[in-house]
Amino acid sequence: MKVDQKGHTTTIKNTQFKTAEFITKLTHEYNSFKNQNLIIDLSTDKEIVMEDVKSFSELIKKHKKNKKSFVLVTDSIDYNKVPSSITLVPTLLEAHDIIEMEEIERDLGF
Incomplete structure (x- = not known):
């Protein structure tokens, strides 16, 4: 897991785990990231399926x-x-x- 923080945004890249293991690790360390906008980079996993994506729902x-x-x-x-x-x-x-668009929407009260 590679973590890169810039401003109010943290990018987390899954570098070594299967998606289910990655979600477990991310959930376990969630308190470290809960006040940041999160980008979860799954682009290295070419075998990812829709069920893997849906498994992020609770965390989202x-x-x-x-x-x-x-x-x-x-x-x-x-x-x-x-x-x-x-x-x-x-x-x-x-x-x-x-993220930039969502930040603007939140600032405007949407």
Whole structure:
């Protein structure tokens, strides 16, 4: 797990675990990241499936209650099949753009 923090955003890259193990580790260390916008970079896992993406749902719900962004990054999933409660983008640049837009929306009270 590689962690990179810039400003109010933390990017966490899964470098060595299967997705289920990664979610367990992320959940265990969640308190370290709960006050940051999170980008979860899953782009190195080319075998990721929709069920893996959906398994982040509880963590996403918990994080959004704190009024922080949670964005998953992978280009291996059909975006049309992703539930609307999950923000999934193909690149890190798009993830940063989404977070910037969500920050502006929160500042404006949306």
